Amino acid sequence: MQAVRSGEVGKLELLFDRHHRGLFHYFLHVTSNSAVSEDLVQEVFFRILKYRHTYQTGTAVRPWMYQIGRNALIDHVGRNKGEVALPDGAGDFRSPDAEPDRQAQSNQEAALLKRALRAMPREKREVIVMSRFLELKYEEIATVLNCEVGTVKVRVHRALRELGDRFFALRGERAS
Amino acid sequence: MMCERVREQLPECLAGKLDKAERERVIGHLETCSACRNELAELGIVWRGLESMAAPEPNRAMRTRFMEMMEAYQAGMEQAPPKRTAPPAETSRSRWLAWWPSQPAWQMAVACALLIAGVAAGRYYAGVPKEMSPEMAQLKGQVEGLRQLVALSLLQAQSPSDRLRGVSFSSQISRPDADVEQSLLRAVNHDPNVNVRLSAVDAIEKYTADPAVRRALVDAVAVQDSPIVQCALIDLLAEVNDRDSAPALRKLVQDGQVDAVVRGRAILAIRKLEVTK
Numbered sequence: 001m002q003a004v005r006s007g008e009v010g011k012l013e014l015l016f017d018r019h020h021r022g023l024f025h026y027f028l029h030v031t032s033n034s035a036v037s038e039d040l041v042q043e044v045f046f047r048i049l050k051y052r053h054t055y056q057t058g059t060a061v062r063p064w065m066y067q068i069g070r071n072a073l074i075d076h077v078g079r080n081k082g083e084v085a086l087p088d089g090a091g092d093f094r095s096p097d098a099e100p101d102r103q104a105q106s107n108q109e110a111a112l113l114k115r116a117l118r119a120m121p122r123e124k125r126e127v128i129v130m131s132r133f134l135e136l137k138y139e140e141i142a143t144v145l146n147c148e149v150g151t152v153k154v155r156v157h158r159a160l161r162e163l164g165d166r167f168f169a170l171r172g173e174r175a176s
Numbered sequence: 177m178m179c180e181r182v183r184e185q186l187p188e189c190l191a192g193k194l195d196k197a198e199r200e201r202v203i204g205h206l207e208t209c210s211a212c213r214n215e216l217a218e219l220g221i222v223w224r225g226l227e228s229m230a231a232p233e234p235n236r237a238m239r240t241r242f243m244e245m246m247e248a249y250q251a252g253m254e255q256a257p258p259k260r261t262a263p264p265a266e267t268s269r270s271r272w273l274a275w276w277p278s279q280p281a282w283q284m285a286v287a288c289a290l291l292i293a294g295v296a297a298g299r300y301y302a303g304v305p306k307e308m309s310p311e312m313a314q315l316k317g318q319v320e321g322l323r324q325l326v327a328l329s330l331l332q333a334q335s336p337s338d339r340l341r342g343v344s345f346s347s348q349i350s351r352p353d354a355d356v357e358q359s360l361l362r363a364v365n366h367d368p369n370v371n372v373r374l375s376a377v378d379a380i381e382k383y384t385a386d387p388a389v390r391r392a393l394v395d396a397v398a399v400q401d402s403p404i405v406q407c408a409l410i411d412l413l414a415e416v417n418d419r420d421s422a423p424a425l426r427k428l429v430q431d432g433q434v435d436a437v438v439r440g441r442a443i444l445a446i447r448k449l450e451v452t453k
Contacts, residue, residue: 038234041234
């Protein structure tokens with residue numbers, strides 16, 4: 001990123017290869033729409049080019065990049081407030097190598113969990129995505145969210161707890 | 177209090193991110209607290225369940241789009257004039273102030289003189305036949321390049337209104353450009369917004385001299401899900417007298433699944449193509 005900042009913008013290709021999947025998964029888990037997620041990834045790299053001078057030398061690239069990603073997402077949500085996001089099925093995630101019966105049960109569980117995750121407020125959903133899917137460190141999440149590490153710890157726990165409550169309610173094991 | 181602190185550490189415990197001392201402290205508490213054990217068991221089910229939700233791989237076209245964006249950006253940077261150090265604002269302002277008379281009467285006189293000179297010059301130059309100077313041609317070329325960059329950039333924007341503006345910019349480019357052509361074709365085929373697709377169909381007309389573009393438009397008719405866009409494509413093919421599209425249009429007419437209005441439009445287009453043979 002240091003090279004990109006000092007004008008070697010071609011080096012951004014390396015950053016794209018390294019981070020575009022993670023960013024895509026972050027947006028996909030939060031928006032449930034692959035076309036929107038792909039557009040948002042492009043937007044992130046465009047913003048990185050445009051605002052490369054704001055990168056502080058010596059700091060970690062990943063949190064800075066996800067900060068830009070989060071801002072792009074917030075802008076997107078703001079612009080499309082009136083629109084209802086239609087999930088495109090790209091979020092129908094499955095594990096490919098399970099036996100048929102277990103596969104069916106596991107698919108059903110995954111579908112319920114996915115429903116529960118989608119029903120959560122965006123802020124809570126994204127801390128789960130960052131900690132579970134992107135495996136960002138709490139320090140990194142704190143930088144992205146601009147808060148203390150202790151706050152991240154509390155938010156991740158509460159979000160996971162809420163996801164559990166929603167999931168078990170959908171399974172009929174708990175009152176919603 | 178102890179329970180609360182331990183519970184906040186459970187996600188890290190599940191992720192295996194706790195150091196040895198903290199893990200032992202959490203385990204020590206769990207051995208004596210059944211409520212926290214239940215909490216760990218439930219969070220564990222959710223945590224492991226999330227593992228099965230691994231997201232799919234992104235589309236490979238994403239990289240192509242990224243490279244296009246990079247090329248457009250780098251081309252834009254090359255065309256941008258080198259930055260010059262601006263003279264201090266105070267100096268340039270004081271130079272103008274020295275020239276400008278301080279008396280209001282003289283100020284009025286100078287303003288009137290400038291107005292008359294402006295009108296006279298305007299009349300004179302309006303009568304002079306226009307010949308483009310090399311500087312003018314260069315400037316025009318730069319504006320053209322800029323329009324192309326803006327069009328390419330906007331065509332990739334998230335907002336449909338920005339993409340519509342991108343299509344509009346592409347219409348202002350007088351020289352056909354391969355990148356813009358591909359972006360417009362992509363918009364015709366894949367843009368989620370019908371209005372953007374319709375505008376892209378209009379904008380791509382100037383590229384229809386290229387047989388590959390006409391073939392792509394014929395293919396696009398069959399895959400479009402919007403009858404309005406299908407009609408626009410059929411009209412365009414008839415307008416540019418693309419006789420090669422007739423077999424595909426006949427096939428469309430015979431397809432019962434296709435919207436009746438679209439089939440009617442295809443019949444009209446086929447007739448038009450036959451008349452102009």
